[in-house]
Amino acid sequence: MNLTLAQSLTQTHDEMPSLREIIDTVTLQSGFNTNAVIVAASLLGIAAGIIGAFALLRKRSLTADALSHATLPGITSAFLIASPLGFNARSLPILLLGATLSGILGVLCIHLILTHTRLREDAAIGIVLSVFFGVGVVLLSVIQSTATSSAAGLNHFIYGQTAAMLTHDAILMGTIALIATVIAILAMKEITIVCFNESFARVTGINSSLIDALILALIVLVTVSGLQAVGLILIVAMLIIPPAAARFWTDRVRMLIILSASIGALSGFAGASMSALLPRKPAGAVIVLSAGVIFILSMLLAPKRGVIAQLIRHSKLKLQIAIDHTLESKYEYPEQHNHTKPWLRFLLRALGFTTSLTASSALTESGLARGRRVRRNHMLWEQYLISCADIAPSHVDWSVDQVEHILDDDLITRLENEIRASGQDILEIQS
Amino acid sequence: MISETLRQYISFDLFPLTSAICVALSCGLIGNHLVLRKQSMMGDAISHAVLPGLVAAFLLSSSRSPTVMFLGAGASALVTVGLIELVKRLGRVEPGAAMGVVFSVMFALGVLMLEQAAADHVDLDADCVLYGQLETLFFFAPSEWNQLFTVDTLRQIPTQVSTLLALTVLVILFKLALHKELRIASFDPGLATTQGIHAGLITVLLMVMTAACAVASFEAVGSILVIAMLICPAAAARLCTDRLSTQIKLSAVFAVTAAILGYLLASFVPEMLSMPSSLNAAGMISVVAGSLVALAAVASPSHGLIAKSRRQRSLQRTVAIEDLIGLLYRATETGQSQTPIAALAGAMHTKDLNQIIQSAARQTLITQTNDSLKLTDQGLAAGAKIIRRHRLWEGYLVDQANIRLDNVHDLAEQLEHLPTNEPKAQSQTDPHGRPVPPA
Numbered sequence: 015m016n017l018t019l020a021q022s023l024t025q026t027h028d029e030m031p032s033l034r035e036i037i038d039t040v041t042l043q044s045g046f047n048t049n050a051v052i053v054a055a056s057l058l059g060i061a062a063g064i065i066g067a068f069a070l071l072r073k074r075s076l077t078a079d080a081l082s083h084a085t086l087p088g089i090t091s092a093f094l095i096a097s098p099l100g101f102n103a104r105s106l107p108i109l110l111l112g113a114t115l116s117g118i119l120g121v122l123c124i125h126l127i128l129t130h131t132r133l134r135e136d137a138a139i140g141i142v143l144s145v146f147f148g149v150g151v152v153l154l155s156v157i158q159s160t161a162t163s164s165a166a167g168l169n170h171f172i173y174g175q176t177a178a179m180l181t182h183d184a185i186l187m188g189t190i191a192l193i194a195t196v197i198a199i200l201a202m203k204e205i206t207i208v209c210f211n212e213s214f215a216r217v218t219g220i221n222s223s224l225i226d227a228l229i230l231a232l233i234v235l236v237t238v239s240g241l242q243a244v245g246l247i248l249i250v251a252m253l254i255i256p257p258a259a260a261r262f263w264t265d266r267v268r269m270l271i272i273l274s275a276s277i278g279a280l281s282g283f284a285g286a287s288m289s290a291l292l293p294r295k296p297a298g299a300v301i302v303l304s305a306g307v308i309f310i311l312s313m314l315l316a317p318k319r320g321v322i323a324q325l326i327r328h329s330k331l332k333l334q335i336a337i338d339h340t341l342e343s344k345y346e347y348p349e350q351h352n353h354t355k356p357w358l359r360f361l362l363r364a365l366g367f368t369t370s371l372t373a374s375s376a377l378t379e380s381g382l383a384r385g386r387r388v389r390r391n392h393m394l395w396e397q398y399l400i401s402c403a404d405i406a407p408s409h410v411d412w413s414v415d416q417v418e419h420i421l422d423d424d425l426i427t428r429l430e431n432e433i434r435a436s437g438q439d440i441l442e443i444q445s
Numbered sequence: 446m447i448s449e450t451l452r453q454y455i456s457f458d459l460f461p462l463t464s465a466i467c468v469a470l471s472c473g474l475i476g477n478h479l480v481l482r483k484q485s486m487m488g489d490a491i492s493h494a495v496l497p498g499l500v501a502a503f504l505l506s507s508s509r510s511p512t513v514m515f516l517g518a519g520a521s522a523l524v525t526v527g528l529i530e531l532v533k534r535l536g537r538v539e540p541g542a543a544m545g546v547v548f549s550v551m552f553a554l555g556v557l558m559l560e561q562a563a564a565d566h567v568d569l570d571a572d573c574v575l576y577g578q579l580e581t582l583f584f585f586a587p588s589e590w591n592q593l594f595t596v597d598t599l600r601q602i603p604t605q606v607s608t609l610l611a612l613t614v615l616v617i618l619f620k621l622a623l624h625k626e627l628r629i630a631s632f633d634p635g636l637a638t639t640q641g642i643h644a645g646l647i648t649v650l651l652m653v654m655t656a657a658c659a660v661a662s663f664e665a666v667g668s669i670l671v672i673a674m675l676i677c678p679a680a681a682a683r684l685c686t687d688r689l690s691t692q693i694k695l696s697a698v699f700a701v702t703a704a705i706l707g708y709l710l711a712s713f714v715p716e717m718l719s720m721p722s723s724l725n726a727a728g729m730i731s732v733v734a735g736s737l738v739a740l741a742a743v744a745s746p747s748h749g750l751i752a753k754s755r756r757q758r759s760l761q762r763t764v765a766i767e768d769l770i771g772l773l774y775r776a777t778e779t780g781q782s783q784t785p786i787a788a789l790a791g792a793m794h795t796k797d798l799n800q801i802i803q804s805a806a807r808q809t810l811i812t813q814t815n816d817s818l819k820l821t822d823q824g825l826a827a828g829a830k831i832i833r834r835h836r837l838w839e840g841y842l843v844d845q846a847n848i849r850l851d852n853v854h855d856l857a858e859q860l861e862h863l864p865t866n867e868p869k870a871q872s873q874t875d876p877h878g879r880p881v882p883p884a
Binding site: 070073074075076078079127130131132133134135136137139140141143144145147148149150151152154155156158159160173247248250251254255257258261262294295296298299300302303305306309313319321324 | 480483484485486488489493532535536537538539541542543544545546549550552553554556557560561563669670672673675676677679680683684711715720722723724725727728729730731732734735738742748750
């Protein structure tokens, strides 16, 4: 039981794991210590996913970065103070207590800078991040220079290492993550209201600065619980990437939180088990890279906000505009020879808008109907922009299919009358 | 002949100190624009994200030559800037989150690549990226002055130091050449565009310079000092002035001060405490830079906390004195030339009435006999002025702002202290029928 993962790794895995080992690890059958680390990493993923979603909605993503860097001086001072007092300076609870305290101090400093000086949030975050980390680095060099105690092991808090984790470390990590999750779920309603509508929250009697403090406290909890496994530089990724990836898939906050928690859990699980199976795969980095892969896939593939979906929508619109323009000009000037590109001619023929593939091809019944509709919309829009330009939304697309959906009936009748009165072809505008 | 102490100094402290000053100066200058554009965290993102480029360059060329490392890190930095922009634009992700996603994934990639490299017994560690190794930049100085300036000695200058010197020159030239463009684009990109300045291009150039700072510095001082220097000197200077040119000069002074002071603290404090080795200089310099921000926040003559609270207190006292002589003036209107202090206590909203009375007496606005106060001639004039403003404001509020008569007094009580022009006199009396004192 006291065998660390590192030892078990060097004993068993020098090359690729067998299928049997993979199945054992993934189904949590490969020894209590490994299981504890994997479960704890998944719990951490859930906690970070949920709390990160709140941080994203509150636009606090980078505050988490400052906060995690701010834990370093706490860890090193805890180490420096605990050794002479006779405690075991390597004991995780003492170091994590130090990390929590200096993390909170960092948050307070950001708050003080924001409320008492003219500096903006980004500068406040950067100052706290670099100065606290600088203090931590100086204290690390103090520890290294005092011959009696070695700083070995403290480095794990910077880059993270599950390999050196003992079972009770993993249990502590999982417990903190679980507590953070429970608190986040209990306060979900209030946090959501504050995230979306601060003034409404105030009216309903929710103290928004208290909720903000709660979110920050939860971020501290997640950061501290992930310090040993993921490291203080990468823990911020677990708070930022899952919600940012989940955001591509949904517009609903409940769904966002569920997805973000699942992505967090999945990357925690994948990272920790891969790190247990393969040699030289630091868990923190693998967890973050798994989350990164999910982010890239989400960004590309998500149905509405995804890049590919956007691309398809965009080209569809462009194509539609091209068709509309061609049909409109053919309708308006049937005898004129126009230079339609071959692929467009083919498309028009395939859609049954033209009778032949030639550039001067006549329009079919449906082509005429569509051309007339586009012409009519065009004229109505023009009239609308001329007579009501003040309220015309300048960025509305000209090729909007039915003007009726945007302008109300009265207005359309008025515009049609104006066009009739101006002596233009009345037949044209009768749809 | 160079004395032994000086030789020691040149060997061990000259280059680290020079590097620290160069990093501080170049980052400090560039940082002004990042802080103004609310892009301070860009330095953080870039300096973390150089790791995969470094390792890749190292693995591909299997050499630790600074040129190769520089190219790898530079490529990595530019890719990071591009990716952040891509995620922001294409994914419509909030800027902070976009930055966080990109740099943490890049750093994770770097850590993973390092572990793989370590498997091949490659000696490279991520620590140098984070804290740097200023202390390792020593060379062996010759014992004679005339040997110091020979080609041979100059060749011994570590590449990191010459890179940093070149960077500093480059940054200064960049700032001088594009001073106007940078200024306009930082404050008002729209205006810049209308004046024929390509604001987007300026932003890209600024990012490239930030990347250059991060890349040139990481090996000597580590990313943590880069981040500190990009933000802290500019932030401290921003707390001291409202003018960009002054801010830039101040930030340069702060940056150099932090570099020198931090380096000295790191190398001499341990000696005094008889510790076996020196402290991490990069960390110490960022601590000093942070202390400068704190100092500026507290003690800056224009925007510091002390100055602000002093201004506030002096304003409060002015208001209290005006209220006091206003009260005394009203008393004279009813024919009372002497007012007992006891009668004032209820009407004045100040904690230390005695102090206010003393201040007013010092300004020869009132005289005190026994326990009652009397306005001097100067005080009478000042009281008339205050009451005139009060009653004119009441008239304005009733006539022009349609505020009910019983609500105007409290509003006018505040407005009378404002340093604005008094409202135009509508009549000889206020809405309550009391006379408006002549100006």
